[in-house]
Amino acid sequence: MNLTDTPVLILTIVLFVASLALAMAQWGGRGILRGRVRTAEQRRGPLRALSYLGTVLLCQVTAVAMVFVVVNNENLIYDSWGDLLGTSNHVRAVPVPPKDGGLSGDQAAASGSPVPKVVQSFHAPDSDAVPRSVKQTDLKGRLSGVDGEVLVWTPPQYDDPAHKDRTFPVVELLAGYPGASSTWFGTMDVIAQLEPLMKSGQVAPFILVSPRVTLLGGTDTGCADIPGKVNAETWLSRDVPQMILDNFRADRTADRWALAGYSAGAHCATRLALAHPDRYRAAISMSGYNDPIGEPSSLTAKDPKLRETSNPLYLLTHAATPPNVALYQTGKKGDGLEDATALQRAAKSPTTVTPVETTGAHLTSTWKPLVGPSFKWLTGIIPAR
Template sequence: MSLTGTPFLYTLVVLCVVAVVLPLVLWSRVRGPKVVRGAVRMLMLAFAQGTAVALVFTLVNNSNQLYDNWGDLLGTSDHVQQAADLGASGTGGIALEKLPKVKQVFKPGRGPGMRAEGGVLTTQLKGRVSGVHAEVNVWLPPQYHEPAYRNHRFPVVEVLPGYPGSSKAWYGTMDAPEQLAPLMRSGQIEPFIIVSARTTLLPGKDTGCANIPGKVNADSWLSIDVPKMVMDNFRAQAAPDGWAVAGYSAGAHCAAKLAVAHPDRYRAAVSMSGYNDPIAVPQSLAGKTPALRDANNPYVLLRDSRVPPRVALYLSGQPKDGYEAAMALKRIAKAPTTVNVVFVPADAGGHTMALWKPQVVPAFRWLTEVMGGGEHRACTGPGATPLAPSTGGSRHAELASGSASPATGARRP
């Protein structure tokens, strides 16, 4: 029975009802010695508490899409077939342009949000470079199948969840397709292909999107294998100008790191409540040694870069949750690197999906401008209208769109 499936949830609801009724009916009817009666009653109480905890956990998990399956929850899922030493480039000396095309079979995605706005396509990809074997989800914008766009290649945003986190979270809890599709249809936001690959690759460990010989090549999985597969199977623009990466929490750290480390693969990155030093997450493999920490710290990479990378960064955060890390990157950035920091006041909410979900639209508006979309390209479709300023719509969305500042945020009641 699937961890996130409706049958499992309904089963828990029924068991919770039974667990409440059982003591009411049997408490005074238990027979036998005093010790036996006490043990039976304790078992009934334990059963009631256990089912209640399981139901609450399942509701929280389904709402935040933390664990996809039992293997993720129990720490038994391993999606790494091999982890060769691929060197500093992450290619292992492989001439990527000479690799044969990757042809994948896709099926409709299942789960929360996976069928909204045209639906999500999912496939199991065997990474030829990384040695990772895991799912990749692809959502196509409304214009993708329109005759007027049959020769058009679309920009791509690779989206990353936090840790723990499901590859489906951006489609489900974050509601990215539902939020963005209407704006793409109206021409306010560029029609992006949205790609989400599995990032939980090892049992109970956050890979930190790092390449670690002998353990995992998460960087090469996300920045080489997944993009190549997408470009081989869909009308996607080429890297780097046609590609961006976005994430929240641990995924935010990865987004900034991947863009700074690979300006030849990504043009822009969106980081929501991110951090720079991988040691911020105790389970992060990238934080285990000083060398790994430096190699996967976007601040260190940007500071020590001989030639500033041609990337644009959108970094949002609250005090002590992303804002200071974002400002540190802004202070050391040199052209052509650009850094846009969005201050989110502490009273806008905590480190949760409720804080990041309203930031999806403002972030994609920014991506539309930065990736050469702007008013001109966004207005190329039939019936498109010029780009318009964000209307906000909710307090959190207004804050996330950059209308707040450290000064104004402090004055809010």
């Protein structure tokens, strides 16, 4: 049972109400609520005092648990008990990834190779917070050694017989840290916001893909390949896209793929787009950062070399040629705006950077209203066809 399942919320409410009822019964039975005078012996009884204290603590614990579940369900910070306790490990192995030939290179290699397609079965989302129109699969990363869930939503045109031979552009949605793969479809309400815009033609009919990004318990991977620890970059930029290409009518060229993320996921979106312009055409960043130390628990922030080379500004300024990547960077002063303007100043054609100043706190309530405007911008980069 996931943390975000409705029965968990109901259970915490029932336990809280039961603890209050126990306290009322205990205090009332001893005459506290009816004003009866207790004897000196009753007042001094240590066991009785401990029972009263225990009941008060029980009320507090159940109240805190209920509030935590309500807040977690609202923001989808933790999707599983393992993520909450920091015990989840989705790294099966850490092989050395094969040479990266880009999205088109992978397709060329696959066409002349006996390697079988990554054919997946899909089921309803594990999280009750995710609309039933979303499909979930549990993917074993062939190249990365990472195992994790991937949530996929197809646009309204996808199942229309008039578009049966059409392929569709793709956006990978990256959650922050801590954050669940369900957050974009739950708290961020991306389907309810974008589906009407796709039907009206204001937003291109993107396939939306939200892979697991928390791979090592209570640690942020920085979306990087770290020898001996995790191949997060290969998981997100190679295994997940290959699965989408093998199971959906997705466009097979890099200029039809993009990323979007918030907070640590925003850092990853920008970083992956700049590191792999042969895989992605654009990235949307909501309150992201350049220096990996923006997330102190990030593995890339703890290694001086990785901290330098994982910085999107470093990637941009050290690229052999300016990447053909468009970046949409939102943030407020002190929370992403300065990083966005630094990228804008360093960008050279054909790289483009669009900074957008916001004023809200570092919360999903700030990022959720940005979904519509950012995807309209993205449609200007990757239009419908």
